[in-house]
Amino acid sequence: MSKMENHVLTVDGLSIAFGGLKAVDDLSFDIRDKEIYGLIGPNGAGKTTVFNCITQFYKPDKGDLRFKGHGDQIVDLTTKPVHDIIRQGLVRTFQNVELIRELSIIDNVLIGGHIDFEANTLSQALKLPKARKEEKKYREEAEKILEDLGILDRKDMLVGGQPYGILKKVEFARTLMARPKLIILDEPAAGLNDSETIDLARLIKRIRDQYDCSILLVEHDMRLVMDVCDRICAINFGKLLAIGTPKEIQANKAVQAAYLGVE
Amino acid sequence: MSTFIQIILRSLETGSIYALAALGIIIIYRTSYTTNFAQGVVAMFNTFVVTFLFNKFGLPLWLAVIGGILSAILTGFLIDVLILRHTKNVSPVAKQIITLGLIMIVLGLAPIFFGVDPLRLPRLIESGDLGILGASISYNGLFNIALGLAIMTGMFYILQRTKWGLAIRTTASNEYVARLMGVPTKNVTMAAWGVAGVLGVIAGVMTAPMTSVTLNLMDEVQITALVACVLGGFQTFHGPVIGAYIMGIVRNLLLFYVSSVWGGQILYILILIFIVFRPYGLIGKKIVKKV
Amino acid sequence: MKAKKNIFQKHPAIGFILFGLLLALIPTLAEMGILKNGYVTTIGGTLIYAIAALGLNILLGWSGLISLGTAGFMGLAAYMSAYLTVDLNLPFEVSFFLAVLIPTLIGILVGLVSLKIEGLYLAIATLAVAEVLRKTFEELGKYTGGFSGKSADYPTLFGLFELDRTTTFYFIIFVLVIIMILTSNMMNGRLGRALNAMRGSEAAAQAMGVNLLTHRLIAFALATIFASVAGVLYVHFVKFSYPSTWSLAMSLNFLAIIIIGGLRSIYGTVLGAFIVYAVPDMFLKQIPFFEDLSYVLNGVLIILVIIFYPNGLISIGYDIRKLFRKLTKGGAKNE
Numbered sequence: 091m092s093k094m095e096n097h098v099l100t101v102d103g104l105s106i107a108f109g110g111l112k113a114v115d116d117l118s119f120d121i122r123d124k125e126i127y128g129l130i131g132p133n134g135a136g137k138t139t140v141f142n143c144i145t146q147f148y149k150p151d152k153g154d155l156r157f158k159g160h161g162d163q164i165v166d167l168t169t170k171p172v173h174d175i176i177r178q179g180l181v182r183t184f185q186n187v188e189l190i191r192e193l194s195i196i197d198n199v200l201i202g203g204h205i206d207f208e209a210n211t212l213s214q215a216l217k218l219p220k221a222r223k224e225e226k227k228y229r230e231e232a233e234k235i236l237e238d239l240g241i242l243d244r245k246d247m248l249v250g251g252q253p254y255g256i257l258k259k260v261e262f263a264r265t266l267m268a269r270p271k272l273i274i275l276d277e278p279a280a281g282l283n284d285s286e287t288i289d290l291a292r293l294i295k296r297i298r299d300q301y302d303c304s305i306l307l308v309e310h311d312m313r314l315v316m317d318v319c320d321r322i323c324a325i326n327f328g329k330l331l332a333i334g335t336p337k338e339i340q341a342n343k344a345v346q347a348a349y350l351g352v353e
Numbered sequence: 354m355s356t357f358i359q360i361i362l363r364s365l366e367t368g369s370i371y372a373l374a375a376l377g378i379i380i381i382y383r384t385s386y387t388t389n390f391a392q393g394v395v396a397m398f399n400t401f402v403v404t405f406l407f408n409k410f411g412l413p414l415w416l417a418v419i420g421g422i423l424s425a426i427l428t429g430f431l432i433d434v435l436i437l438r439h440t441k442n443v444s445p446v447a448k449q450i451i452t453l454g455l456i457m458i459v460l461g462l463a464p465i466f467f468g469v470d471p472l473r474l475p476r477l478i479e480s481g482d483l484g485i486l487g488a489s490i491s492y493n494g495l496f497n498i499a500l501g502l503a504i505m506t507g508m509f510y511i512l513q514r515t516k517w518g519l520a521i522r523t524t525a526s527n528e529y530v531a532r533l534m535g536v537p538t539k540n541v542t543m544a545a546w547g548v549a550g551v552l553g554v555i556a557g558v559m560t561a562p563m564t565s566v567t568l569n570l571m572d573e574v575q576i577t578a579l580v581a582c583v584l585g586g587f588q589t590f591h592g593p594v595i596g597a598y599i600m601g602i603v604r605n606l607l608l609f610y611v612s613s614v615w616g617g618q619i620l621y622i623l624i625l626i627f628i629v630f631r632p633y634g635l636i637g638k639k640i641v642k643k644v
Numbered sequence: 645m646k647a648k649k650n651i652f653q654k655h656p657a658i659g660f661i662l663f664g665l666l667l668a669l670i671p672t673l674a675e676m677g678i679l680k681n682g683y684v685t686t687i688g689g690t691l692i693y694a695i696a697a698l699g700l701n702i703l704l705g706w707s708g709l710i711s712l713g714t715a716g717f718m719g720l721a722a723y724m725s726a727y728l729t730v731d732l733n734l735p736f737e738v739s740f741f742l743a744v745l746i747p748t749l750i751g752i753l754v755g756l757v758s759l760k761i762e763g764l765y766l767a768i769a770t771l772a773v774a775e776v777l778r779k780t781f782e783e784l785g786k787y788t789g790g791f792s793g794k795s796a797d798y799p800t801l802f803g804l805f806e807l808d809r810t811t812t813f814y815f816i817i818f819v820l821v822i823i824m825i826l827t828s829n830m831m832n833g834r835l836g837r838a839l840n841a842m843r844g845s846e847a848a849a850q851a852m853g854v855n856l857l858t859h860r861l862i863a864f865a866l867a868t869i870f871a872s873v874a875g876v877l878y879v880h881f882v883k884f885s886y887p888s889t890w891s892l893a894m895s896l897n898f899l900a901i902i903i904i905g906g907l908r909s910i911y912g913t914v915l916g917a918f919i920v921y922a923v924p925d926m927f928l929k930q931i932p933f934f935e936d937l938s939y940v941l942n943g944v945l946i947i948l949v950i951i952f953y954p955n956g957l958i959s960i961g962y963d964i965r966k967l968f969r970k971l972t973k974g975g976a977k978n979e
Contacts, residue, residue, distance in 0.1 A: 145851065176853040188848035190840050192908070200834075201841045205853035207834045211862065214833040215826045225833060264852070388764060390712075439951050446708050447950050449767065450903060453712075454950075457896055457943030461936040572892075576775055579768045587764075618779050621772040625757050628769075632761045 094158045096123050098272050098304045099144070099180075104153035106143055113139040114150070114328040121272065121304050123158075126294065128319035129308045130339075132348055136328035137308045141274050144306075145182050146172040159271055177205050179271035185280055187257045191250035195241065195260050198249055199232040202267030228267075235263045238300075239293070254281055258290075266297070272304045273297070279311040291317045316340065324348070355487030360605045362490040362498075366559075368601025369501025373556040374571070374578035375585070375593035376508060377549035382587060383525035384545040385437055387448035391455040393575025395432075396553030397568065398459050399425040401467045403558055404474045404566045414475065421554045429550030433543045463568055474561035497559050504555065505594060508548075512590060521545065573617065577604075580624055586634030596635060600624075656828045660910075664821035667691070671810040685882075686925045688813045691820050692877045694917035697901040698827055698910065699870025704899070705907035706831055707863035708843030709763045713754075713770030714871045714898045716777035719890030720747045721875030723781060723788050726796035726885060731787075736799040736880075744872040751868030752861060759860040766864065774892065781887035793886040796879045812881050819877060823870060824910050830866075831908070839863055893939070897921070900942040904949055906956025915958055 094100060099121040106114045114136050121127045131137050143150040146167060155167035159179035170178065181202075189198050206228060209221035236242040239259045244252070249260065258278060265273050275294070279287050291314055298305055309315050315322060316336040324331040324339055326348040332339060339345055374392060381389040403421035406412045412420065432455065440448055476493040483490055512518035523531040524541045532538050557571055564570070577600055578593070585596030600620060608616030628634075652659040670687055673679045696718055703709050721743040728739035750773075758769035781788050788794055798807040799815065807815060830836055841849035842859050850856060879885050897920055905916020924938040949956060 147847065147850075171855075173850045173853055173855045176851060182851050184845075184848060184851075188845035190844035190848075192844070193837070193840055197837055197840075201837050201849075201852050201854075204834060204838055204841075209834075211830065211835055214835060215830045217829050221833065268853075388767070390767075436947060443950060443954075444708075446704075446710060446763065447954070449710060449764075450704075450899065451947050451950055453710075453896055453899055454903075454943040454946030457893075457900065457946070458940050459943075460893065461938075461940030461943065464936050576771055580772055583765060583768055614783060615779065618776040621776060625754070625769055625772065628761070628765070629757055 094156060094164055097121065098123050098125075098158050099306070100154065100156040101140075101144065102154040102156070104140065104143055104150055104155070106139060106148060106150045106152075112328055114143065117153075117325065117328065117330050119323045119330070119333055121306060122320075124298060124302065124304055125320045126298055126305045126307060126318050128315040128322035128336075129306060129325070130310075130312070130315055130322060131325040131331070135326045135348075137325065138276070139328070140325070141182065141276070141306065141308055145175050145180065145274065146170060157272070176268050176270075179268075180274070181265040181268050181270040181272075182274040183261045183265055183276050183278065185277040187254075187261055189249045189257060189260060189264075192248065194246050194248055195252070195256075196229070196232050196236065196245040198260055199236060199263045199267055200228060202264035203228045203232065205268065232263070232267060235266050239263055255286055258282070259293075262293070262297070266301060269301070270303055272306060274306045274308065276308055277310060278307070279309055279314045287311060287314055290314065294318050356609075358486050359488035359490075360609055361602060362485065362488055362494065364602040364605040365498045365598070366490075366494045366501075366601075367605065368598035369498050370556045370559050370574055371577045371581055371597035371601050372505060372594045373501060373552045373559075374574050375581040375597040376505065376590070377552035377556075378578050378582055379587065379590055379593045380521075380545050380552075381549050382582070383590070384521060384528075385433075385448075385542050386445060386528070387437075387452060388579070389452050389549065390449065390575075390579075391432075391452045391459060392549060392553055392578065393571035394456050394459040394463075394568075395425075395428055395550060396557040396574075397566075397570045398463055399428060399550065399554035400474070400557030400561055400566055400570060401463060401472070403554065404472045404561070405467060407474065408472060414477065418477075418554075418558055421558065422551050425550035425554040426547040429546035429548070430543055433546040437542065437546070438539075460568060471565035471567045474558065474566050476562040477558070493562070500555070501559075504552070509591065517544075576621070577617075580621060582634075583628065584624055584634055586636045588633070589636055592634060592636035599635075656832075656910075657825045660821050660824040660828070663824075663911075663914075664817045667817050668814055671813055680926075683926060684809065684813055686922055688809075688816050688881050689878070690917045690922040691816050691914075692874050692881065693898065693901065693921055694914045695820055695823055695877070696871045696874035697898045697905075697913050697917055698823060699867035699874075700898050701902045701907060701909075701913050702827065702831070702839070702870070703863050703867040705902055705909075706836060706839040706843065707860065709759075709860060709863060710767040710899075711770045711864065711867060712767055712892060712895050713751075713774040713777075714867070715890040715892070715894035716770075716774035717747045717751060717868050717871040718875035718878065718894075719781060719885065719887075720750075720777055721872035722879035722885045722890075723794055725876040726794045726879045727787050729880075730794075730796055735803055736801065740873075740876050743876050744869055747872045747875075748865055748868045752865055755861045755864040759864065760857060763860075766860075771892075774890075774895065778887060778890065781890065788885075788887070791887060793884050794879075795884040797883060799880045809881075816877055816881060819873065820914075823873070827910055835859075835862070897942065900946050902956075903946045904942070904957055906958030907954075909956060909958045912956050912958030916956070919957070 097120045101120065102118050104114055104117045117140065129137050129140060142148045144155055144167065150168060157165045157167050157178055157180060159165050165178050167175065207224055209224050213221040233242060233245060236245050239262060241256060241259050244256065249257065279290055282290060294305060295318055307315060307319060319336055321333065321335055322339045323333045324345045331344045331348060332342045377392050378389055381387065399421050402424040403417045406417035406420045407414055436451060440451065478493040478496050481492040483492060483495060512521060520536045520541050523536050524538045528538055556574060560570060560574060578597065581596035581600050582593040584600065585592030604617055604620045607619050611619060670679065671684050674681050674684050696714055700711065700714050703711055724746060725739045725743035728734045728742060729736060754769055754773050758765040782790060798812045800806045838854045838859050841852060841854055842856060846856060901916035901920045902913055904919055906912025920942055928938065
């Protein structure tokens with residue numbers, strides 16, 4: 091296992107096929123510490139499959155996924171079940187904003203802290219002091235994050251019925267509870283208008299700076315990608331097209347051909 | 354040996370009944386995206402209709418059965434149109450609960466319509482036995498097996514070879530896309546409920562002569578049909594049918610060779626153990642969920 | 645909807661205890677002749693059903709899983725406790741513990757098999773298990789008395805206090821209140837959030853570190869524990885148990901209780917139990933066909949509530965309060 095000096099994630103030869111169709115074909119890239127990294131490609135290029143493989147929602151057929159998690163421990167992600175990924179320090183958001191409608195905003199954020207709680211079920215049931223202290227501690231942390239994102243005043247409101255922009259922020263807050271090393275954002279600009287996208291760009295950069303993490307941005311909106319990303323990986327048909335800075339990617343012939351007229 | 358053949362023959366008959374019921378369940382499951390727990394009681398209800406037409410109104414048996422089939426089609430349509438149509442925003446779990454509520458409605462209504470006394474329904478073919486390899490099977494049993502196979506073959510032919518079958522399979526695969534492609538999914542689901550009802554009442558008419566027509570008539574068939582779907586996997590139409598025949602055979606073998614009291618229950622336990630090793634059934638495959 | 649934190653929301657236990665004290669007045673009211681004497685038995689039974697239904701609510705309301713075996717496990721615990729106290733002469737506390745432990749272990753086994761795949765499989769597996777249990781109640785006459793049933797007596801606490809109907813009624817209230825408090829504590833904390841997440845979005849739950857199998861098992865274990873507790877209380881209050889009691893119809897009635905009363909609502913569960921069991925028994929039994937009609941009505945109510953009032957009838961209470969607030973604040977904004 092290489093040292094992964096200043097890398098948080100190394101993807102090496104990732105491949106997965108569904109019933110004979112190669113969705114991802116021998117893809118390799120790496121993400122550095124505190125880097126905002128973009129993953130782009132036309133519809134059906136395999137972007138979603140790539141990060142579903144990284145987060146172990148799918149088990150890849152081939153490839154290494156080395157992750158430098160909490161305490162600088164290097165982990166092979168393919169050895170972990172999907173519900174253990176967050177424990178390593180890797181969190182993802184969902185394009186469809188998978189929040190729990192019947193719960194309040196702060197309760198949804200607290201789900202992000204699920205793995206941090208140590209008190210067992212019995213002490214929760216009896217509301218023993220240890221359980222109560224933990225609940226209080228993480229509640230305060232959640233409130234801090236909500237305040238940071240500007241939505242603390244809504245903390246007790248139910249998620250159902252909140253505007254879309256607020257929901258996206260709640261999802262962000264949920265991922266931040268886990269103090270991740272790498273956040274994978276699943277098309278965060280989907281459904282946002284221009285000014286909201288600009289706010290999102292600012293938010294992404296601020297989160298990277300403030301919470302000391304890397305961000306993998308899987309996105310369609312080219313302006314957002316070119317604006318915030320340090321480096322970009324472009325794929326098509328599950329294969330690597332190019333890796334480079336936004337300028338390099340924009341100038342790349344193969345990438346232009348793949349998009350055919352999309353800016 | 355002849356006893357063994359005897360058992361197999363009888364198993365084919367009960368297997369046909371389970372297969373018809375399982376087919377009814379899997380058709381609804383794949384087109385309305387819900388497990389119809391009420392399949393059995395609705396079949397019981399329609400079998401009561403047949404029995405009433407035969408006993409109280411004196412219709413000849415075949416006419417009474419046709420009456421039951423019409424009633425089954427009607428109840429199927431009613432369930433779809435009155436209830437399931439309004440469940441657009443309802444989760445799959447809630448839809449299952451609706452079918453459970455349906456059980457309560459039918460179980461409550463049946464005694465009011467039909468009274469509480471057990472009734473008798475005769476066999477479709479009254480008497481006569483055929484000897485096969487030293488074992489004997491009644492003509493009625495043979496008829497049931499043949500009818501079951503005929504219906505099964507007919508259904509699969511329709512599913513695989515006709516336009517209607519294609520419509521059903523498309524709706525079963527993805528209702529939204531099916532609608533976009535012009536498939537009349539509303540009619541498909543309605544037809545599916547009608548067909549399931551008919552399959553149920555035929556299973557009921559086959560079962561009734563073996564015992565008597567009571568509220569509990571289809572209880573055992575219902576559970577077995579559901580477990581057959583687990584055994585055969587929910588992803589195909591033929592899986593549950595195969596599972597049903599297997600269960601019919603194994604059940605009778607267990608009842609005869611192991612325990613005449615606990616045979617059925619042992620079968621359920623065996624299948625639960627089987628699931629540990631093959632979670633998606635004999636034929637089913639793991640569905641990769643889109644995330 | 646902004647939730648204002650009053651004392652009952654900050655410390656729900658206080659509400660439950662007050663509720664229990666209110667219920668404790670019932671035997672006194674019956675003695676004074678204000679309530680019919682038989683009502684004590686009816687309401688005691690209703691509270692027992694509420695306990696089992698609360699377990700089912702954890703499973704279905706919070707975790708989104710259907711079990712059709714509630715009655716089966718309840719019956720198993722009932723028969724066990726009856727056998728252990730009557731035939732083996734074990735003290736009530738030991739019998740209580742064993743009669744809850746063993747069905748729960750069986751439940752966990754069933755859960756291990758069926759919960760690995762999909763929630764649907766649990767429904768079918770519990771249906772099959774309930775059938776096996778039903779047969780067991782009928783056939784193992786040595787332990788269960790077969791079709792003649794098994795009888796037991798009011799509990800004896802600490803080997804000293806022989807309870808009667810009234811004191812057993814108090815005991816039931818005591819157990820119910822404890823269960824309400826435990827349920828509230830668990831469901832408002834980390835476990836409840838994890839179960840909600842699992843129900844709302846399995847993918848998101850997993851991404852947040854929730855082990856689906858573990859949590860499904862916990863939910864099912866809790867449901868079985870509550871059903872077993874209810875079973876023990878049942879056989880020592882009603883004092884007999886027949887195989888025909890523990891039917892699918894009873895399991896469906898529990899379902900009706902939590903759907904009609906309110907999924908994920910503790911008070912709603914008790915309300916549902918009263919609607920499904922107490923009200924018909926106390927007021928409407930005289931009407932002919934009523935038993936069948938009330939069953940039909942429960943089924944119709946389930947369907948209507950799911951389609952039109954998914955939060956259950958308890959939310960009528962919330963709606964009334966919201967309306968009241970709107971009216972008294974003169975139309976001030978609520979959010």
